[in-house]
Amino acid sequence: MKKVLIIIGSLVIGGAERVARDIGFYAKDRFEVHYLVFGDRVGPFEEELLDAGCKVFHADQPAAGHRRYYRFLCDLIRRERYDIVHAHTMFNSGWAMLAAKRCGVPIRISHSHSILDVRKNMKKRLYEAFMRILILRYATRYVACGQKAGERLYGRRVFNRRGILLLNGINTACYAYDPQSRTDLRSSLGLTERFIIGHVGHLAAVKNQAFLIRLMPELLMQQPNAFLLLLGEGVDRPMLEALIAELHLSDHVRLMGNVSNVNEYLSAMDVFAFPSLYEGMPLSVIEVQTNGLPCVLSDRVPKDVFFSDLLTPLPLDSAVSWISALLNARRGDSGQYVSLMKQKGLDVQTFLGKMYQLYDNKS
Numbered sequence: 332m333k334k335v336l337i338i339i340g341s342l343v344i345g346g347a348e349r350v351a352r353d354i355g356f357y358a359k360d361r362f363e364v365h366y367l368v369f370g371d372r373v374g375p376f377e378e379e380l381l382d383a384g385c386k387v388f389h390a391d392q393p394a395a396g397h398r399r400y401y402r403f404l405c406d407l408i409r410r411e412r413y414d415i416v417h418a419h420t421m422f423n424s425g426w427a428m429l430a431a432k433r434c435g436v437p438i439r440i441s442h443s444h445s446i447l448d449v450r451k452n453m454k455k456r457l458y459e460a461f462m463r464i465l466i467l468r469y470a471t472r473y474v475a476c477g478q479k480a481g482e483r484l485y486g487r488r489v490f491n492r493r494g495i496l497l498l499n500g501i502n503t504a505c506y507a508y509d510p511q512s513r514t515d516l517r518s519s520l521g522l523t524e525r526f527i528i529g530h531v532g533h534l535a536a537v538k539n540q541a542f543l544i545r546l547m548p549e550l551l552m553q554q555p556n557a558f559l560l561l562l563g564e565g566v567d568r569p570m571l572e573a574l575i576a577e578l579h580l581s582d583h584v585r586l587m588g589n590v591s592n593v594n595e596y597l598s599a600m601d602v603f604a605f606p607s608l609y610e611g612m613p614l615s616v617i618e619v620q621t622n623g624l625p626c627v628l629s630d631r632v633p634k635d636v637f638f639s640d641l642l643t644p645l646p647l648d649s650a651v652s653w654i655s656a657l658l659n660a661r662r663g664d665s666g667q668y669v670s671l672m673k674q675k676g677l678d679v680q681t682f683l684g685k686m687y688q689l690y691d692n693k694s
Contacts, residue, residue: 333414342374346614347444352376404430425462428469443475443484445611476612477635500682506621508665512595525558529600534565539606597622602660623665
C-alpha cells in the first residue's frame with residue numbers, strides 16, 4: 332500500500348478537518364494514512380482515526396519556529412518513507428511541499444479550504460508570498476474545494492490553468508430530513524413549540540455568531556417564540572456567553588457545544604443562519620441543503636456552495652433583511668434534496684473516488 336501523510340492543523344470537528352478525516356477513515360486497505368496535527372490537543376476525529384488504524388503525529392505550530400518545523404517534517408518524511416504528502420494548511424503548506432520534494436516524495440498535494448482574510452500586515456503578506464512560491468514550485472497538484480479558495484492560495488491565473496476543483500462531499504443519506512428525529516429532539520430540548528433558528532460552526536470570529544445573537548432582541552419582538560441554537564465549540568465561547576447575558580437572552584439562546592448528531596439537529600431546526608465573514612466551501616451549508624432546511628447566509632459565502640433553491644444570500648450590513656428572511660423561511664418538501672445533492676456530485680464517495688485517483692497519480 333502507498334503511504335500517505337495528511338497535514339491538517341487539528342482534528343477537531345470542522346469542515347476541512349472532516350474532509351481530511353474522511354480520506355483516512357475510508358481508505359481501508361487501499362492506503363496507509365498518517366496524520367500530522369499542530370499542538371497537543373487530541374480532537375474527536377483523532378480517536379476515530381486511531382480506531383480505523385491510522386497513525387497521528389503531533390508537532391508545534393509552524394509559527395513557533397519555522398526552521399524547527401521544517402526539520403521535523405524532513406525527519407518524519409524520511410523515517411516513514413511516504414509516497415504522498417497532502418497538506419491542508421493553506422500557506423503553511425509551503426514548508427510541507429518543500430520538505431516532501433527534498434525528501435523525494437513523488438506526489439505532493441496542496442489543498443486549499445478557505446479564502447482567508449486578505450487584510451494582513453506587511454510581514455504576513457511577505458510570508459504568504461514566500462509560501463506561495465514554495466507551493467507553486469514544489470507541489471505536484473493544486474487542489475481547492477472552491478474556485479475562490481483556489482484563487483486565494485495559488486493565484487487566479489495559476490489555478491484557472493493548472494488547479495483542480497474538488498468539491499467537498501458528505502454522507503448524503505445521513506443528512507436526509509427525518510421527521511421522527513425532529514419530533515424527538517425538539518421534545519428532549521424542551522423546544523417543541525419554538526421557532527428554531529440554527530447554526531453550526533466553530534465559535535470563532537470568522538463564523539460571526541455574535542451577529543446572530545445581536546439580532547435576537549428584534550427577532551423576539553416580532554416572533555416571541557424564536558430560539559437560537561448554536562452548535563460548535565471554540566475560542567469565542569466566553570465572549571458569546573457574555574453577550575447573551577448582557578442582552579438578557581439566556582432563555583432564548585443556547586450554546587450546545589460539539590455534538591455527534593448534527594443531522595438530527597438539522598431536522599429539528601426551522602431555518603439555518605450562516606453569517607460568515609468569509610468561507611471556502613462550508614460543509615455545513617451542503618449538509619443543510621441535503622436536509623432540505625432553508626438557509627439565510629452571508630453574501631460573502633462563495634457561490635460554489637449554491638446547489639439548490641434553499642439559500643438566501645444577504646449582506647451583513649442589513650439586519651432588517653436578515654430578520655425578515657429568517658422569520659419568513661419555511662420548510663417545503665425536505666425529502667427531495669438528498670437525490671439532488673447526489674446528482675451534484677456532493678456525496679462523500681464521489682469526493683473520495685476523485686481524491687484517491689490523485690493519490691494513484693491518475694489525471
